[in-house]
Amino acid sequence: MKLGIPSRIFKVFIIGITTLYLAGPLYGMIDFSTKPLGNEGGRSLRAWKAIGEQEDLMSSISVSFAIAIIVMLLLFLLVVPTVIWVHLRLPKLRRPLELICLLPLAIPGIVIVVGIAPLYRWISIHITESPISLAGVYAMLILPFTYRSLSAALALVDISTLAEAARTLGASTMRTIFGIVMPTIRSGIMSGVVISLALVLGEFTISSLLSYDTLQVVIYLLGREDGKIAVAVSLAALLFVFGILFAIPTTKRQRAILDADIA
């Protein structure tokens, strides 16, 4: 449909305002992180170059990524198959499962910390002191977002018939879930992954209160010493997640699935 001139102006206006709203803070971060100190003239990439020199920062980045990878594995091997299983075989449990998955959104972070602090104390004494153990609590925190995107994707296609077709062709239940259902709802899984990744890399409350040095905690500590480096790291992390977000639906097959979902 072709838009009239007033509508087009309105469209450009809305897009312009939205872009400014989103790009403004990013510009502010670039500006601040490259501003010279004191009376030095010109722009400086000192803060960006210094990122690599911060040992705490580097180790916290690798820790946060390790946590993210474990959370993704738990998502793929546990959460996704469970949601699919309930959807296919135990439809009566869909509502209770949805309720359980939404709970982490309803319970404030501080309450969760109070609840799990004794458990983590026990873990740090008896199992490991590594922040990687945070993957357990993060896998729970991502449930509301992954559940919603998975159930939306499952509702778009006739998963039961596809699963039955795979079964009659000789596929076991596991092969049906991993080989047929998961690729079919890949768009839903991927959006769950992106949101989860953003959440894991950006989580501060729980890791800080449990005294683990994750990326956000280190950025916060760094910000108290050198704000410019902290802002440069924040911006880099943000751009990284953006990059993943835009990189996801690129291959031909994923487009085919997205088209099929819409059709």
Add this chain to the structure above:
Amino acid sequence: MSTSAYVQLVNLSKHFGKVRALDGLNLDIAQGELVALLGPSGCGKTTALRALAGLQDLDAGSILVDSKDITFVAPNKRNMGMVFQAYSLFPHMNARENVEYGLRMKAHRSSSSNRKKRAADLLELVGLSTHANHFPHQMSGGQQQRVALARALAIEPNVLLLDEPLSALDAKVRTQLREEIRRIQLEVGTTTLFVTHDQEEALGIADRVGVMRGGILEQIAAPAELYERPLTSFVAEFVGLTNPLPAKVSGGSAEVLGVQVPTVAGSITTGSGLALIRPEWFKVEASTSGNAKIFAVSFLGSTCRLTIDLADGARIRVQIPSAEASNLGIGSNVKVTLKSLPVFVKGV
């Protein structure tokens, strides 16, 4: 029970709450035979097919294929090819990969080149060799169902199960694909169970048609026998058009419209009843003294359908060759009698 039966459904029962989907169903299918199950919604035909596929558990009864009891065998171990009513191609695979899928799942996997060759052969069989690289969303509904048929046949199934595979297609494609399914089934020789609510589809494709009601088979017979010699009034009325006319029965024959005709088994044996007469069993002659009047005429090509009001006020539908209808117009007086064919008479 026939010993030559390849598939045997013995006393199958399944209740969903208070609904009896299967109520002691017995059905035998010979090897290479195509049996259609026909019936109204909720008669249990799809439940029976899904039970044979292993997708529906049963309250009682047993299922035998090739004399082996498979009642408790998982669906992925039964080697049944199934085509569903809803489009069921895997959306992330192209046509060839869909057809190959069942071969890849088999315990003794064939080599990649063998699989490719078999998929190519089957796509050719269903007339879609040029669509091997197309994804489901790039194909029409009819093409998707053909690929689904190729996919089901690729695993050389013990039984091919067709669950209303044509009902989502438009009329023309439906007729074409129906004929193609029959051609392929005869060519491949796979024992087939076809479920449909469309009597034309069932009569046009099957070696035998089973009419189901309330979870049991009312009658199973060759299409012509089912049409000409129904055993129950439900079958007579469900399969094809019938005109109910008053009849007096005695000694194995009935008097209908003043004509004595034999009755079929299952009819009442004495007294008054309603004879169920097919539209093409009437004889119509133009006659000024005739006690019936033509209400409407529809020309159907080689045949003509007449709607006729009888003297007693009953309105009947009659089908005669167009050549015999040339002098019959709306409002003409006609004399209506019957050909001497056996009829079903139900009690009133």
